[in-house]
Amino acid sequence: MGKISTAQDTDEAKKVLSADEDEKEIGQLREALEEEIAAFKQKQIRFEREKRDFQKRRAQENQLFDLKWKLLEEEAKRLAEEESRIEKKRNFYERVRQEEQGSASITMEITRGDKFFAGVTSELALKKRYKDLIKIYHPDNVSGDTDTVQEINREYDALKARWE
Numbered sequence: 001m002g003k004i005s006t007a008q009d010t011d012e013a014k015k016v017l018s019a020d021e022d023e024k025e026i027g028q029l030r031e032a033l034e035e036e037i038a039a040f041k042q043k044q045i046r047f048e049r050e051k052r053d054f055q056k057r058r059a060q061e062n063q064l065f066d067l068k069w070k071l072l073e074e075e076a077k078r079l080a081e082e083e084s085r086i087e088k089k090r091n092f093y094e095r096v097r098q099e100e101q102g103s104a105s106i107t108m109e110i111t112r113g114d115k116f117f118a119g120v121t122s123e124l125a126l127k128k129r130y131k132d133l134i135k136i137y138h139p140d141n142v143s144g145d146t147d148t149v150q151e152i153n154r155e156y157d158a159l160k161a162r163w164e
Contacts, residue, residue, distance in 0.1 A: 100142055116152055123163040130156045 116133055120126045130152070135141075137148045 117155055117159055120159070123160075126156070126159055126163060 117126065117129055120129055133152050134149065136143065137152060138144045139146045139149060
């Protein structure tokens with residue numbers, strides 16, 4: 001019976017060794033699995049951080065885009081207004097040029113000075129009206145006329161003498 005018990009002992013020892021080896025292997029597999037889980041969690045954390053950073057960058061880019069778009073709209077509006085003002089000025093100067101060409105063919109009649117100063121009620125108003133008239137009828141201007149300026153000066157001197 002000694003041989004049988006030795007064989008049984010050997011079988012049991014093999015089973016124990018086999019169970020110990022299985023436990024070691026299971027332990028090693030468990031450690032490997034835990035390492036993979038830890039690595040996966042690290043990757044997951046890194047992915048979540050990258051996702052947050054991407055979303056933050058995207059939000060900033062969208063905000064910047066909206067700001068740029070608003071500026072473009074404002075500039076386009078300002079440009080359209082500027083274009084409209086330029087067109088109005090162009091039309092105005094075109095009408096002035098046409099009137100100047102039309103009035104150049106008509107001989108200027110000298111208007112009496114009293115009509116230039118009609119409605120003036122004070123010395124200050126007289127001076128202001130005189131300056132305005134000289135600006136308009138000065139011979140260096142396109143619509144200027146020497147005879148008209150002489151008539152304005154004559155009437156101005158007469159009215160000025162009255163106010164003094």
